[in-house]
Amino acid sequence: MTTCCCCWVLVPQGSAGIMEQVGGQFDDVVPPGLTFFNPCAQKVSGAQSLKVQILRCELNAVSKDRASVFVKCAVIYRAIPSQVHRSYYSMTGAADQIRSYVIANLRGLLPEKTLDEIFTERDHIASTIRKSLAETLANYGFELCDVLLEDIDVRGDIRNSMNQQVYQRYNRQVEQHLGDIQKIHQIAAAEAQAEASRLRGVGTAQERSAIATAFQQSMDGFDANGSMKFAELTALMLMTQYFDMVNDITVHGKVKPSSYYFPLKQGGGLDRGELRERLKRTLQQGKEQHQQQSAPNTTVRRAPIEDADL
Structure with a gap:
């Protein structure tokens, strides 16, 4: 003025x-x-x-996936000082004409993109409008400083649907992470159980080896001293193992993996006397084989108890 x-x-x-x-x-x-x-x-x-001016535009458009979109756009421009006469004489009602150019560009761009693309590519849309409008305004003596998409809004039902989709996507990711964690726990538990079983087997093997070695030494000692007969020694060993088994059942409530329970009498089975006689006969055969071996430090070979015998 x-x-x-x-x-x-x-x-x-x-x-x-x-x-x-x-x-x-x-x-x-x-x-x-x-x-x-x-x-x-x-x-x-x-x-x-000559001041920088801002022009706001509003537009209702439809996206490629038929969603109604409300867009607010801001155009920042000014008259070029060296071309004041051109901007003054060449364009009447500059604000209205610039608004028409911006709306025309938006109407051409938004229907080509889906709703998600409009939100994610808002900077690209603004850049496209800026390039298209800058050359046009320069012909009229105006400089386009910037174009900003200030707000993109949709109807309430569409907004709720988008929020639900985001929730489902994140919920699916959480479920996948929980499944991976559970899988890791199961693998670790399986590996620990396998290692425990291996160590238990090693311990059982060492225990049986120690029992066999001690029994071998006891047999050799009694045989050298002659203080007990072989039959008495065998009966004593069987009774000792029997009472150890009963003690395991009483203390632990169940038979340990290293203990084996044989019923004394069942329908059609062997009673205690018959079982003892067969075990004694097997041990006697092992002792006879041991006496026949002449090489020192030779391990006693016991004849296996066949399934048919028991």
Whole structure:
């Protein structure tokens, strides 16, 4: 807005005055400040703002997947100082015309993209509008500073549906992570159980080896001293093992993996006397084989108890 008197004009800072000849032809650009002119040959037609201006646009459009979208856009522009006369004379109602250009570009871009693409590619959409509009406005003496998509909104039901999709996606990821954790726990438990079984087997093997070695030494000692007969020794060993088995059942409530329980009497089975006699006979055969071996430090070979015998 300029202040004009008969022979002078006052142009505010951030604006440029337009000086015309009496016939209406453009004469010169009046800079900010106080300027004198010849009122008989010149007149001040108006002023053009050089400040950066912002123009807001709103548009309802339909996306590629038939979703209604409400877009708010901001256009930042200004008149080029060296082309003030062009911006003043070439475009009437600059704001309305720039708004029309922006809306036309948005109507051409939004229907080509889905709703998700509009949200994720909002910067790309703004950049496309900026490139298309900058050249057009430059022809009219305006500089396009920036184009911003301030807000993208949809209907409430569509928004709820999108939130539900996001929730389902994250929930599926959580379920996958929980499944992976459970799988790791199961693998670790299986490995621990396998290692425990291996160590238990090693311990059982060592225990049986120690029992066999001790029994071998006891048999050799009693055989050398002659203090007990072989039959008495065998009966004593069987009774000792029997009471150990009964003690295991009483203390632990069940038979340990290293103990084996033989019923004394069942229908059609062997009683205690018959079982003892067969075990004694097997041990006697092992002792006879041991006595026949001449090589020192030879391990006693016991004849296996066949299934048919028991």
